[in-house]
Structures are given as structure tokens and as C-alpha cells.
Amino acid sequence: MMGQRGFRWRSLVPGMALAALVASVAGCAKEPADKGAAAATSQAAAAAPAPATIALIRAADWIGAEWSEDALKVGLSEEGMDAGKDYEFKSSSAQGDLATLPNLIDAALDAKVRVIVTLQDATLQVAVKRVKDTPIVFHILSDPFAAGAGTSDSVHLPNVTGVYSPGFGDPEQERRIELIKRLVPKVKRVGVLFTPGEQLSVDLKDRLTSAAKKSKLDVVAVPVNSPSDAAEATTVLVGKKVDAIEIYGNAVHSGFESVIKVAKEKNIPVFSPSPFEIMKGATAALYPDFQEGGAVAGKMIARILKGESPAKIPFYRLETTKTKLASDQK
């Protein structure tokens, strides 16, 4: 029978013993191996310096992850840096688990990486809080200012720089409406699927609504809170007799197959801000040119590896958009 009075600190012992064991694995186990490896390769290292490690950290998995990695390599290559010789990427993803995100940043710090590349807004928000000295280059995000990385493109934290696409600004929404009108000449009503839990998705929906009104088009917006809501929400839009559907937000993109299934039954074209959804049946995609952004970010990384301070590299505002049509794929 356990004692009935007082907190039994002894009860912590077995668990803490395991915790200490795990801690030793998590915190220290790799150091001796690294040291061993370092000793073994010290002679070779004297001849040729080891490639700089660049940590690529994502908050969630994204279909374009490899694509963005390749774009970074293009930028690095243009600055004369070769993968494997001058640098190596170490990719990690929190896979949507926000509790793991700080651990990924910490692991990169422990690995003494030369540059941390944060992909997506949440990653930069956590990195800004935790990384004080190691250079950070952000990419594939909308708003570095909300994350506290700076107050303008040139006034920012000394260890942070990168490329952002500014929330698909108003001219882009007008271009989006023009694209819809070009491909669906008889359009009168546009349906929008958006995710209320994502601020960017809500902003884009509002901006598209304003742009549509300028072109005298009606807009019907239906929220999608989770991928499982996508089919129902699309059915609602179909019931409201929309002529085209535009989609914003991760929940909608995750449920894209349901959207396209319902829309295709009624021959309603779906427009997307993701070029990857063309392959899944979208009619057209208008999207920020992340390849250009990746190349610019890659050049920034190269400049930092060559010794330049991120403090002297202004943020790059990515304004170029690209259009991809399903008809081009055939």
C-alpha cells in the first residue's frame, strides 16, 4: 500500500532513470560518434574543408518540398557553390506537430549548422524566438513581419533574411479574376472555398471578393475547416450555381480530390494557387514564382556562406506570378 500522506518523490525514480537514459541518447550520444568521425577524417578535412550544413526546416509536409529544395540549389549554384562539395542540405519536417517544431530548431543548433532555412510561416515564428546568432533564411511564406523578423525589407533582425510572397497582393487577385474570365467567358458567379482557421486563406478570400466585385462578378464563399468538409462545401457551391471555383487554405488543398470529384461531375472548372493541382485536375493555377524565390534565397544562402552578414541582405519581396493551364499539359 502506498503511503497516504505527502508526495512520494521516490515514485519518480524509475521513470527518471529511463528519462536520464533517453536524455543521454538525445543529448549526447551523437557527440562521441561525431568526434570519432571527425578524428578519422581529420587528415582529409585538412586538404578539403567539409561542406557547410544547411538545415531546411518545414512545419508541415508540402507537395512542393523537393521543388523548393531544387530552386535553392539553383541559386547556390549560380553563386558558384556545389552540392556535396561546398554545402549539404539536412531536411526535417515537424509534420504538422507544432510541439516538435522547437525541437527541430534546437537539433539544428546542436548540429552547428551554418544556415537555417525556414520554410512556411510557423517555422520562422518559432525560429525567431529561439535562434539568436545562427543565420536564418526564410522562404515559402507570406509575412515575415508578423513573425517579428523585421519592420521593413531593409530593417530586420541581424541574423535573419529571406524571400516572401506578400500574401498574393491585390493586383494578383485581379489577375486571378482575369484568368477566370478568360477561361470561363460566361462567368457570373465565382465560388470560393477557404479555411477560416488560416489567416492568409481568409485574407485571400476577402481580396478575391473585392477584385470580383470590381469586375461585377458575384462571389459565394464557403468555409472548409477540415479536409473531410471539402466535398460537402463543394456541393454547397454547386448548389449555388457557381460558374468557377477558386480554392485557398491547407484544409482545402488537403481535400482537393474531394473538391475536384464533386466539381467535375457538374463540369465546373476549379482554379488553384498551386501548380501541383493541375496534375490532379485543376483547370488553371496562378501562383507566386517560388522557383524565382528559391533561386534568390539560394543566392542569399551562398552570400552568407561566403561570410556576408544577413543584416546587410534585405528581404526580397516576390511579386512574380506564373500561370499554368491544364490544356498546356495535354
Next chain:
Amino acid sequence: MNLLIGALSVGLLLSLLTLGVFLTYRVLERLDLTTDGSFGLGAAVSATLLAKGVHPVPATLAAAVAGWLAGAATGVVHTAFGVDTLLGGILVSTALYSVQLYVMGGGDISLAGTDTLPDIAERAWTALGGPPSVTLFGTQVSAANIAPLGMFVVLILGSMVIMERFLRTDLGMAVRATGDNPQMARALGINVGLMVTLGLVLANGLVALCGALFAQYQGFANVQMGLGIVVVGLACLIVGESLTGRKGPSRQIAGVLVGTVVFRLLVAAALRAGLDANALKLVTAVFVLLALVLPTAIKRVVRRPTAPSGAA
């Protein structure tokens, strides 16, 4: 070392969540899915107040109060309308998603540039003469990483001791009796409905407090933060129970702490293993499974009865 300290910090922090899950799942013997909603609600309330310039302490306490209200809502749905607590929790949690959107005025709030409890801990560290960074085992660890860990140690151990003491009071005994045997509790004159509601209120207050601290630690609140978090709490609880056993509140509460810390350290170990990014969750699951199975397997090996000598 940064990874180890970060994993310990997150582990300590999330043990408040596990403590809430323990209160409902083990003490009340009910699975309360309000947890998902109250975690996000705590994050949303504290982040909104912090962004409006409220001091971190009242902002964090307000988050706990919001969690109490969420728990009370599930309790009322159960006691007044006779809806099962499982369904009641699902309903309240679903409703809380919209509440969070209204509270935050959108899907997320950044806490960049706002004063948070970890910032206060960092200032206290500096005021006490702590250096801006410390070198541990050859790795530089910043005060921003160490100071919150110290704060969480004090806060979480304090909460654990208070909960353990509470469960030994007359009121705590009544809550436990309600979970163990509601018929018997009712026969003893205990108001079962009230005790269930009290348990839900306390549990969701702890979970919301955890959400508030987590948002401040991360630097932002997001409406999707709490989705599925109850599963993490349950996993940590069960890992802890396999290590410390379930004999009495002391061991159980110790299990809550140990289980959560070990769980997060296992995640850190999986990260440290440096495997392919896609394998992270698979490796974490395997590590947790090993943590569950190994203690029992070792006990079996150690206690294997030997054949009596001279047996014919």
C-alpha cells in the same frame, strides 16, 4: 544540448496537459474530448490578451479561467441534459473552434515583440546574474532556452504537488470516489454530477493553462494547435503508468510527469537519430512502443522463477 533542454521544456510544459487528461481519464474514468478545444482556447485567450498589452501573468490566468468555463460547459451538457461526457466533450470542443476564431479575430496571432512568461523568466535569469549564454558539453545554449526550463520546473512541480494534495482532501476523495464507483458515491451522499463537473473544470483549466504556456513558449497561437492533442496526453499518461505504476495518486501523478518528459525525449531521440524526415513519426511510435514494452520484458527476465534445486 539545445535539443535536450528544448525537449525537457516541452515535456514539462505538456505534463500539465497530461495531468488534465489523467484527471478525466483515470480519476473520473471518462475520456474528455473537450481537451482539444480547451488547449487551443487557452492559447487563443492568452495570445489575444498579450497582443493587447496585458501582462503575461493575468493573461495566463485568464486562459486557465477560460478552460474552467469550457470544462463547466461540458459538465453542464452532461449533468443538465444527460448527454454522455464523450459526446458532450466533442460538442464543446467543436464549438470552441469557432470561439477561438472569434477570440483571436482570425486563425492565428503572433507573439513577436510582446512580453511573455518565458521573456520574464529570461529577464529574471539576467537579473540573478545569469550569462546571456552557457556552454554545455561544447554547445552554446542561450538564456532564452535555459530560463524558461527553470520556470517550468518550478511551475509544473508545484502544480503536481498541489494536485496530489488535492486528491487526498475530502473533496478530492469525493471526486475519486465518483470516478471509481458512481453508485456507491451517490449512496454516500456525494453529488456525482457536481463532482464530475468539478473534475472537468479542473482538468480543462490545466489543459488551457498548458495551451497558454505553450503559445507563449512557441511565440504564436494557432486555431489548429489543439487538434488531436488529447492523443498526445493519453500516450504520455500510458507511458508514465508503465514506468511508475498506478498504485495511489503519488505514483500516478509522478507517472504523468515522467511519462510526458520521456515521451518528448523519445521524440528528441528520434530527431537526433537523424533519419529521413518522413520517418519521424514512425520512429517516434517505435521508440514509445519500446518504452512501454521494455520495462515489463526486463521485469519478466529478472523475476523468472528458478527451478528448485534437487527437484525430482
